Amino acid sequence: MDSKPFQFQSIQQPSVVDQITQTIRDALIRGELSPGQKLPSEPELARQLGVGRSAVREALKVLQAIGVVESRRGSGTYVVEEPSDRMLNPLSFAILLGTNVSSELIELRVMIEIGYCELAASQATAADMQKIEQAARALENAVSHADHEHLAQLDLNFHYAILEATHNPLVQKIGRAVEELFFSSISNNFKEVQNVEQAVAAHRDIITALHSHDLHQIRTAIVDSLKNTPWKDQVTVLRKIHINGV
Amino acid sequence: MDSKPFQFQSIQQPSVVDQITQTIRDALIRGELSPGQKLPSEPELARQLGVGRSAVREALKVLQAIGVVESRRGSGTYVVEEPSDRMLNPLSFAILLGTNVSSELIELRVMIEIGYCELAASQATAADMQKIEQAARALENAVSHADHEHLAQLDLNFHYAILEATHNPLVQKIGRAVEELFFSSISNNFKEVQNVEQAVAAHRDIITALHSHDLHQIRTAIVDSLKNTPWKDQVTVLRKIHINGV
DNA sequence: TATTTGACAGTTGTCTGACAACCTGATACA
DNA sequence: TGTATCAGGTTGTCAGACAACTGTCAAATA
Numbered sequence: 317m318d319s320k321p322f323q324f325q326s327i328q329q330p331s332v333v334d335q336i337t338q339t340i341r342d343a344l345i346r347g348e349l350s351p352g353q354k355l356p357s358e359p360e361l362a363r364q365l366g367v368g369r370s371a372v373r374e375a376l377k378v379l380q381a382i383g384v385v386e387s388r389r390g391s392g393t394y395v396v397e398e399p400s401d402r403m404l405n406p407l408s409f410a411i412l413l414g415t416n417v418s419s420e421l422i423e424l425r426v427m428i429e430i431g432y433c434e435l436a437a438s439q440a441t442a443a444d445m446q447k448i449e450q451a452a453r454a455l456e457n458a459v460s461h462a463d464h465e466h467l468a469q470l471d472l473n474f475h476y477a478i479l480e481a482t483h484n485p486l487v488q489k490i491g492r493a494v495e496e497l498f499f500s501s502i503s504n505n506f507k508e509v510q511n512v513e514q515a516v517a518a519h520r521d522i523i524t525a526l527h528s529h530d531l532h533q534i535r536t537a538i539v540d541s542l543k544n545t546p547w548k549d550q551v552t553v554l555r556k557i558h559i560n561g562v
Numbered sequence: 563m564d565s566k567p568f569q570f571q572s573i574q575q576p577s578v579v580d581q582i583t584q585t586i587r588d589a590l591i592r593g594e595l596s597p598g599q600k601l602p603s604e605p606e607l608a609r610q611l612g613v614g615r616s617a618v619r620e621a622l623k624v625l626q627a628i629g630v631v632e633s634r635r636g637s638g639t640y641v642v643e644e645p646s647d648r649m650l651n652p653l654s655f656a657i658l659l660g661t662n663v664s665s666e667l668i669e670l671r672v673m674i675e676i677g678y679c680e681l682a683a684s685q686a687t688a689a690d691m692q693k694i695e696q697a698a699r700a701l702e703n704a705v706s707h708a709d710h711e712h713l714a715q716l717d718l719n720f721h722y723a724i725l726e727a728t729h730n731p732l733v734q735k736i737g738r739a740v741e742e743l744f745f746s747s748i749s750n751n752f753k754e755v756q757n758v759e760q761a762v763a764a765h766r767d768i769i770t771a772l773h774s775h776d777l778h779q780i781r782t783a784i785v786d787s788l789k790n791t792p793w794k795d796q797v798t799v800l801r802k803i804h805i806n807g808v
Numbered sequence: 809t810a811t812t813t814g815a816c817a818g819t820t821g822t823c824t825g826a827c828a829a830c831c832t833g834a835t836a837c838a
Numbered sequence: 839t840g841t842a843t844c845a846g847g848t849t850g851t852c853a854g855a856c857a858a859c860t861g862t863c864a865a866a867t868a
């Protein structure tokens with residue numbers, strides 16, 4: 317007889333480290349730990365939980381990477397006061413793995429960029445707009461005498477300036493994460509001067525659009541700005557996005 | 563004399579663990595490590611990088627928590643094949659930390675929701691639309707005989723259905739993260755039947771808007787759907803967002 | 809007195825070594 | 839051929855050690 321043996325469901329103990337992470341997380345949920353508060357020291361935590369210090373450290377390192385706690389050498393480990401920049405960093409990892417810089421990533425960029433540009437248009441102060449224009453000029457002036465990496469950074473700065481005009485840290489973090497993903501692509505794209513000039517022109521269009529406060533104008537400016545890229549062949553995606561003759 | 567002392571710029575070394583994380587991250591970006599591939603063993607990594615095994619372990623634990631790699635005891639550590647769902651969501655920690663449903667979070671939600679709804683409108687197949695309508699009906703039918711937690715889950719499902727219609731895993735992931743953040747708020751809001759009914763009506767408007775493929779209609783449907791919420795008082799934010807009489 | 813310096817205990821960062829639990833593939837055996 | 843056993847490698851966890859750093863407080867200094 318070749319009857320299959322009964323199959324048990326694989327039982328898996330959560331690792332000690334995961335349990336520690338969970339424990340601290342639960343303490344946060346229950347409000348037993350509040351922002352700014354200091355955690356027990358690592359040896360103390362190890363003693364309380366009956367585990368080794370290494371396990372505690374690994375757990376804390378995870379919480380730290382996620383942005384929940386912050387360790388200060390010589391002082392202690394604290395629950396963060398305000399969500400740190402790192403909080404959304406993992407997002408870029410996820411993005412990296414999920415896709416190979418493909419049409420999906422571009423769709424995401426279009427969506428996010430349109431979103432934060434509209435928000436920026438509605439929230440920007442005069443000073444914000446000045447900074448944005450300043451960032452645009454910086455790229456403009458550097459076109460002739462700067463390597464493509466530096467130029468890409470200036471391009472990034474332009475988008476960061478817009479993000480700052482949203483006055484929304486959350487949106488800024490997501491926006492940054494998305495833009496950074498394109499850095500290397502942009503950098504390579506800027507090896508040819510003509511592409512840089514196209515970017516400069518696109519930036520100018522975006523600025524005008526921001527000033528206009530007109531949704532359609534903003535959208536077209538963004539979409540156009542992304543048409544002159546290494547992924548021209550995926551413009552199909554872009555076309556899919558603007559629906560109503562926008 | 564009370565001349566101010568010279569001020570040095572604070573110099574800070576990134577920690578060894580962070581450097582390791584960065585190193586592996588870079589290898590991923592450069593494509594030197596592809597999904598499914600096995601990493602060197604911990605002692606080997608420690609040797610190659612000239613660091614202790616603890617540091618390597620902490621770095622790997624971080625990458626593991628983020629969902630980038632997966633460690634199999636007795637076998638080795640591998641780059642994950644497909645981004646796992648158990649990847650703990652960094653965003654959800656934000657809400658634990660007193661970043662409670664603030665105006666910023668709502669802005670983000672409006673931005674993301676409008677984005678993915680437009681994308682869904684352009685990409686949805688007939689089957690997708692059917693699933694969306696089905697999800698809407700599920701909530702509708704449950705209004706009278708279900709607790710508010712269950713109702714909130716159904717509300718969530720409706721948005722998930724829209725997200726699936728985008729056919730973009732990346733957008734889905736981000737969309738889910740954002741929506742989940744509002745789960746508890748939604749849940750509480752649904753304690754009163756009248757609010758559920760408003761949500762049902764809003765869903766119907768959204769479906770109509772999706773069918774229409776009209777940008778303006780989609781935007782207004784989304785914005786309206788968010789007006790009947792516990793954060794009515796923050797509608798100012800919403801008003802700021804639609805710019806041109808949309 | 810007011811300020812700086814120095815010593816000290818406590819904390820995190822990192823390394824090393826050790827062992828248990830576990831997986832995998834090869835080997836020996838029936 | 840198919841099965842059981844074994845050896846080596848790998849991760850999970852612990853323990854101990856030391857360096858680097860921080861905050862505190864008393865002593866020395868102006």
